[in-house]
Amino acid sequence: MERDEFTLVRDMLRAFATRFRSGSADDVKAQTRTDAQRALDELGLTGLRRTSPPAATAQECALLAEEHGRQPLTTSLLGTALLAPELLRLLDEGERAEPVHGARPTVALAGDLRFPDRDAVGLVAWDCDGADTALLVHAEGRVTEHELGSPAPTADLLRGVRRASAEGRPVGRITPGAHRSWQAYALVVVASELVGAARAFVEQSVDYARERHQYGQPIGSFQAVQHQIADATVLVEACTSATRYAAWCLDSETPGRALTAARVAKAEVNSSAVEAVYAGMQVFGGIAQTWEHVAHLYLRRALVGATTLATTSDLLTVLAAPEGTR
């Protein structure tokens, strides 16, 4: 996209997010979810990564995911608009693909929301609001299409997850290089959404620290509070740098380098996004511990997000291996 074209798309998404954000957990209802997803679909973002070359760069998609994460939104931008189309695009370049039956695919993951390994069980359709089918990439690059089942519980109240059929219909394969790109892209997109969430929540806590008075002073004037917010800011900046750089690598570097950068970004985000939300909750104090406050929506997103696709332990083990043995 041209710069002004991208600005336009981002502003569109920002306006959508302001309108459909959940003000509290009580706003998360079936009807509001459906309405929000319909409104998101009307923005027509599924075409961004469907063509080769794609209409939007990975960097642009990552920034959109970041924007989506800033507000508590129930919509499936990641699964249906960014991830599934990218998978179909990569598939087109690999072996011959069978047509996909569903009109609106999302992606399937292992039951614990990680990338599936060789004997993944209890598959789920992840981020499935508005989706009617789910695509699974097997460890060896085979891609299959799975039917959606009953809703699967998750602590993230905003994320739609459903069970998916164990048996899938083959739709093609992706090459090992494309598989690395796919994993890197998925890690970056998921990390980006968490970066947006952590950044926005820390910003809200900064605003609150300015307004909230105790002992006749705004609490933001107390050094203990300032240092906590400063530390949270450092963590958010670290997440941002790692994730945006990894997104750039997807557009500019080899799949191998892009995957390393994406793993680094996800590992940083896994721990730091949660820490940053903790700091923000501490600044908000008692009110942040209630059901009606948005804090727990952010915490739930970060907490589940930190285990999605790859856990910290998965990533650190890989990143501890010497160059050339990974």
Added chain:
Amino acid sequence: MTDTPLNFGDPEDLERLRHDFRAWLAGHPLPERPADEPLPVFLHRWHRQLHSGGWVGLDVPEQYGGRGLTALHQVTVSDELGARGAPGVPRIGYLAHALLRFGSEEQRRRLLPRMLSGDDVWCQGFSEPGAGSDLAGMSTYAERRPEGHYIVNGQKLWTSYAQYSGLCLLLARTDRAAPAHTSISAFLLPLDRPGVTVRPLRAANGDDEFCELFLDDVRLEEFERIGAEGDGWPLAMTTVAYERNAQDTGHLSKYGLLIERLRRAAHERRGTLPDGLLSDIGRCAVDYQVLVAHARRRTAERLAGQSAGPESSVDKLLMTRAEQRLYETALKVFPEELYGEGGEVLGDYFYSRAASVYGGTSQIQRNIIAKRLLGLPVGPRA
């Protein structure tokens, strides 16, 4: 912070530079360091060698002895040195930027080429016994005489490698009454000037990097002042901002090399490693690579016109996190350094403890982030 895509560099252009640099390195291997040669002497030889190939000051304009390229080019050279386990680029970026911004045209033309080539070795006289991170507490005084010159009296501390330096970027108060941010001026002090005494100070790791500097009735000429009277504060802020960026200090290559050493050691001792050590190494790799990404983002932002400012406090805290965790982990991987004669890792471990103190303590960095970056209200003073 920008919310549109950032240019992290033109891969082809930088690849070409990387290729040229590799070719040059192949013909100019790292010099040997005799056992009795002090580190700064060895690094100075390396500095001159790099300069002879045109690899110092890539982002300094050509008329001042640089190559007029971008900071990303300098980053690429740093990366490549790190990947080879060579010492980093000379740590003069922050001094060069202070001169570029505050020096007169005459000073830039006279001083920068000699700084880049290593003909002049500089040190930095900012801290004092009564004022470390608190520059406003500085008491070194430069009294202006009616004839125009200055007479300087005072004491500086933590002046790294002053005993190997010829010039010092000195901060001194030129007005005792005015507030700190308008009363400090910067000078160029030749260390052989009468009245200057340099005394090395032994650090916890055994090295004598740090020095004390005593100034007794030292005469400085008006042309040796950098910038206008009272420019010392903004000059110091610019200097420390660059000094806090990992890319400018050349620390990155040093970290990268050690991490690869830790990975290999862990790989060889698979199965016998203490619990959690592999995760610790992975965490160090993440810290390091986040720092690389962060430095690149800062560089890209700088190229997009953003100057180094309070954001550099974020950089400093990230660098401190990476460095302290790295050397703590290194001591776990090489515990023998604790029980034998010690070694490089133990020495660097001690040095890493200083990371949260030098260049402004971690607490000062947090204050800067809270007040200047986030605009939080000023707190009650105790």
